[in-house]
Amino acid sequence: MSTTSRPSRKSQLVVFGAPNTPRGGAQKGNPSTSRKSAVAETEREVLLQVIPDQVFRLKAKPDGSISVRDGRTRAQVASDGLAASSAEPAKEDQALGPAKSLGEELACRGKQLIDGFLTTGDMQTLEFDVDCGGRTTHYQVRAAACGPWELLAVVTDITARKEAESSIARSLSEVARLNEVLQNEASLHAEDEQILDNAFAKLGKLLEDTIGAIQMIVQMKDPPTAHHQARVCKLACAIGREMGLEKGQVDTIGLAALLHDLGKVFIPDETLNKPGKLTEAEYAAIKDSAETEFQILKTIDLFYPIADIVHQHHERLNGAGYPLGLKGEHILLEARIIGIADVVEAMVSDRPYRLALTLEEALGEIESGRGTLYDPPAVDACVKLFREGRFEFERAEANAPQEAAYSGA
Numbered sequence: 001m002s003t004t005s006r007p008s009r010k011s012q013l014v015v016f017g018a019p020n021t022p023r024g025g026a027q028k029g030n031p032s033t034s035r036k037s038a039v040a041e042t043e044r045e046v047l048l049q050v051i052p053d054q055v056f057r058l059k060a061k062p063d064g065s066i067s068v069r070d071g072r073t074r075a076q077v078a079s080d081g082l083a084a085s086s087a088e089p090a091k092e093d094q095a096l097g098p099a100k101s102l103g104e105e106l107a108c109r110g111k112q113l114i115d116g117f118l119t120t121g122d123m124q125t126l127e128f129d130v131d132c133g134g135r136t137t138h139y140q141v142r143a144a145a146c147g148p149w150e151l152l153a154v155v156t157d158i159t160a161r162k163e164a165e166s167s168i169a170r171s172l173s174e175v176a177r178l179n180e181v182l183q184n185e186a187s188l189h190a191e192d193e194q195i196l197d198n199a200f201a202k203l204g205k206l207l208e209d210t211i212g213a214i215q216m217i218v219q220m221k222d223p224p225t226a227h228h229q230a231r232v233c234k235l236a237c238a239i240g241r242e243m244g245l246e247k248g249q250v251d252t253i254g255l256a257a258l259l260h261d262l263g264k265v266f267i268p269d270e271t272l273n274k275p276g277k278l279t280e281a282e283y284a285a286i287k288d289s290a291e292t293e294f295q296i297l298k299t300i301d302l303f304y305p306i307a308d309i310v311h312q313h314h315e316r317l318n319g320a321g322y323p324l325g326l327k328g329e330h331i332l333l334e335a336r337i338i339g340i341a342d343v344v345e346a347m348v349s350d351r352p353y354r355l356a357l358t359l360e361e362a363l364g365e366i367e368s369g370r371g372t373l374y375d376p377p378a379v380d381a382c383v384k385l386f387r388e389g390r391f392e393f394e395r396a397e398a399n400a401p402q403e404a405a406y407s408g409a
Contacts, residue, residue: 021402054102054155057146058110100154101137103128113143113151117170124151127158138162156321180192203358207255210300215258221265224270228345231393233257235382238391242381243337253334256309260299263289275352290314290323305332313338316373336375340382343374348393359386 105128106113116124124143129136138159146152213276219226225240236257240250264272269287271282278286297307312335315321317328321339347362363383370379385391 025327054157056103056106056153058106058113058153060110060114060142060149060357062206066114068107068110071102074305092177105130105139106141108156110139110151113141113153114149117145117151119138119142134332207300207304207306209257210305211258213339214262218262218265221366222269225261225272228349229258229261230346231349232260232341234366235345235391235393236338239337239341239378239381239384240334242385244375250332252306252309252338256306256334256342257306257312257338259293259306260310260313261289261293262296262310262344263293266292273352278351287314305334308332309334309338311335313342315339316369317375318372320373333378337378340374344382345393354384361386 055070057069059069061067109126109128110239113124113126118364125141127138127140129135129138132155136159137157138161140156140158141153142156143151143153149209215226215229220227233254237250237254239252245253264286271278271285274282290313294307294311300306309332312324312326312331315324315331316339317331317336319325319327321331343366344362347357347365348359363386366374366379367383370376377407
């Protein structure tokens with residue numbers, strides 16, 4: 001039984017129809033082999049003319065050195081890493097130019113390429129840079145076998161690609177740097193916002209404490225007025241929420257409502273508690289209390305328009321109110337809301353000059369004045385809260401301010 005020996009890795013260096021010729025040259029005395037070698041050589045020459053880019057042939061010499069030739073012109077451009085001699089060196093240098101530098105580089109790397117192919121049997125690829133005329137050019141080499149101990153190396157100028165990659169890398173680096181700057185800016189802004197939030201919180205707390213102190217003064221001087229202000233505060237806030245106002249605006253309404261009758265502490269008790277009809281002078285004193293409130297509150301208003309709201313809560317849409325006779329949109333919305341809550345609470349509470357009226361009588365009053373005296377959306381919200389059973393005043397205990405119950409959205 002005959003056996004067929006498997007060709008060695010080295011025999012795979014023969015391509016493009018070239019025979020596996022021993023390293024010493026073609027087989028002597030065999031014309032057929034010589035003709036085949038000549039045909040293969042011709043085929044290689046034709047192929048080299050149509051392959052793009054720079055083409056070189058690397059051949060291992062018996063002494064282990066590497067010979068490099070230009071694949072198209074067959075001019076020897078390097079041997080053992082040195083430029084080949086020539087009868088006309090100036091013309092050769094001018095003609096070969098970059099090819100000479102490439103040849104020298106390939107001569108240095110030729111053994112690495114051939115050994116790599118013999119080890120793996122695969123096409124060898126590497127990249128290198130060449131400095132020529134003060135300019136760095138980037139190349140890529142793809143090498144495969146083209147004859148006995150010989151490689152065909154296709155060298156591609158990849159400078160444009162490398163420069164593009166470098167530009168992209170710089171752009172990415174710049175983007176990363178810019179992103180870091182933006183993150184730092186965002187962090188600084190977040191810290192600034194936190195500082196501002198803390199400052200506003202402290203100011204808000206200071207304002208609340210100040211209003212609380214004033215409310216305590218009112219409570220000690222005139223408990224019924226303090227009771228009235230607390231109930232108006234609850235109803236006014238409920239109306240604001242029903243109208244869809246933001247929390248900050250509702251909070252402002254609540255603070256202003258707690259102080260809306262502050263000026264009454266300066267009115268004599270005999271006037272406030274008089275069971276009969278007031279004289280013109282006494283009524284004028286009641287109306288002047290709104291101005292007194294404004295003069296006090298404007299000194300502690302901080303960043304809330306508390307003083308203006310309190311000053312305007314007796315104004316009416318048609319200009320019939322006091323103390324400024326403002327009309328329509330010239331009256332702050334918060335003041336319009338507190339004005340309605342003030343009317344309703346006053347009507348359903350006992351007064352020295354009359355007993356409390358019914359809730360329906362109070363609602364009838366604001367409905368009859370809807371659009372002429374009172375803000376329509378605020379009237380609608382107030383009426384809806386009571387008639388749907390989502391708000392009610394709690395019964396008052398003697399001489400004690402009471403909270404209002406609210407269970408709306």
